[in-house]
Amino acid sequence: MRNRPIALILFFIACIFCANCGKSGPDPASFRYPQDPQLSHRLPQPADYPAVRFIVLTDPHYYHPGLGTSGPDFARYIQEDRKMLALSDEILEAAASEIQTQPADFILICGDMTKDGERINHQRVAEKISRLHPTADIYVVPGNHDVRNPEAVRYTNEGSRPVATVEPGEFSRIYSAYGYDDAIARDPASLSYVAEPVDGLWLFALDSCLWRENEPGGHPVVNGRFSDSTLKWLEDMLIQARENNKAAIAMMHHGLVAHYPGNEKYYGEYVVDHSETIARLLTAYGVRLVFTGHFHAQDITVKQFADLPNPVFDIETGSLVTWPCPWRKITISADQTCTIESRFIKAIDSMPEGFADYARNFALEGTLGLARDALEKYHVSENGMDLLAPQIAEAYLAHLAGDEKQPDTVISTKGTGIMGRLVVFFQKDLVEGWWTDLPPADNRLVIDLETNSWQQPDDF
Ligand SMILES: [Fe+2]
Ligand SMILES: [Fe+2]
Known part of the structure; x- marks a missing residue:
């Protein structure tokens, strides 16, 4: 007993060292742009962004109430979680009723479509989002919960029972109308694709998840990483975007860069592995806006590399099923001003007041x-x-x-x-x-993409 404080202090120190070594694994593939200094000179300058309006939402974590909302296992799951799963259907309905009145060219959903990759939840949410907007195309990527998830279950009063999850091929079939059929190119090694939602703008929809490492009976991998073959495909497509004079944005589930001091130390699995390398690759080829989810927080962070002319903004949106239940409106004007606004679900059918x-x-x-x-x-x-x-x-x-x-x-x-x-x-x-709120502001922001300056307006 006398040695307990010493043992605990050693335990804390061990925890701190473990927390610091979260980024294991091989370095990413070497890229063409640092090895071929002529490459960037041969490419035209990044194109201006076309005028465009779009909506971003993420992490709807759809859960069909028919899978059970009672019993000891469901109660335990909810107690240890921050998601209002039992209300996910109503919250998505409430979001749709707000979003469908908005002028928008397209909608991005940055993953975690379902509670835990249940096939029935994917089928339901795919059907639901078809009514999100009368005209806007929708683009999705998977989140860490969505594919080959060994924790796909239904709940009964006795406990829980496994239900069917989806393999990657089934994910892209279920969401075929939401990016996969419309893609200019698809990565054979992942569920990443490139689409052109409006003329002149390429969307890099990137699958940062490690579903291939999920194993039966285990837990789904929370961490995010791109394989060498996906990174090679990504660089090839980034070069094509420049050659074809297309402006580029990206979306992925995991954070591109840290969103607070200590993010990578304590919650490294919420930032993509080799984040500096990935952020530098995207920035080097002119991607300036990256839309992410995963941590369920409203947070925008900017990364500026000293040797690259433009910064990249990681615009993380909170989850629909976690307070403050946000979605975002993005407007890029022809004068290269990007305006980011945030809206919050304040009422659902069963709770018109007090939600x-x-x-x-x-x-x-x-x-x-x-x-x-x-x-x-x-x-x-x-x-x-x-x-x-x-x-x-x-x-x-x-x-x-x-x-x-x-x-x-x-x-x-x-x-x-x-x-x-x-x-x-x-x-x-x-x-x-x-x-600590790393700059810039998180909920209302105007970015001047020509001067790389930004301001937080008060008037919307
Ligand atoms: Fe999530
Ligand atoms: Fe996630």
Whole structure:
């Protein structure tokens, strides 16, 4: 017993080292552009973006209520999660009723279409999104939950039973009308494709998921990575975009770059592996706007490489089924101004009043539970958990909503006991990270794509 504090300190140190070594695996394939300095000179300058309006939503995590919303296993799943699965159908309906009135050329959905890749959920959500908009084309990519998922189950009062999931070929068949049939090119090694949603604009719809590593009886891989063959295909297509004078945007499920200090240290599986390399590749070929999901937060981050003329913006949108239930409107004008607006689902059929409060409380309660579980593992006292868990949960919710305003005291350890203070000593940077809003603003933003400057307007 006398050695317990020393053992715990060693455990914390081990955790920190493990958290820091999250990016294992081989380096990506070597690219043509750094090895062939003439390549960029032979290519025309990136084309101007055409005037275009589009909608972005992500992580609808559709769950057909017929798969069961009761029983001990469903209760446990919900308790340990932040998604309002039982309301996913209603929330998608509410989103559709708002989106269908918007002028839009196309709609992007950045993955996690389903709870856990259940075939029935894919079939239902594919049918549902056909009514999202009267005229706009829809483009989807898979998320980490969507393909070959060993956790595809239905729930009963006794527990859970496996149901059919989908293989990659079936995913592209189910969503054939949402990018795959319309593609200019498809990557034979993944579910990535390139489409031209409006004349002059190529959409790089990238499958960053590792469904090929999912195994029966295991957990689906949360991490994201591109294979060497996908990266070679991607560079070939980026060169073609330049040769054909097409402007380019990209979408993928995983974050392109870190969205807060500590993102890669603590939650590296939410940023694509080799993120610097991938961001540099896209930026080198003139992709300036990348739309992502996965962490369920409203957050925009910009990456500027010193030797490249333009930055790249990673525009992460929060999940439809996690507070604040956002979707975004993007308008690019002919003068190369990109305006990003955000909207939030505030009412659903069964909750015409009070839905936003319900959704926030749902996210708060789920996060409080997760924070308490984590603190308990570190032997923090009951009183310490009562004091620390709400502070951790408020930081996390601030990050979900975006445009975080850091309080004077990020986390107070007063009265939390020695283990509470020790946990905070080692992991305060995570809470600080959630309270830190890396530039630019997250919910309302105007980017001047010619001067690479931006501002946060107050008037919309
Ligand atoms: Fe998700
Ligand atoms: Fe995800």
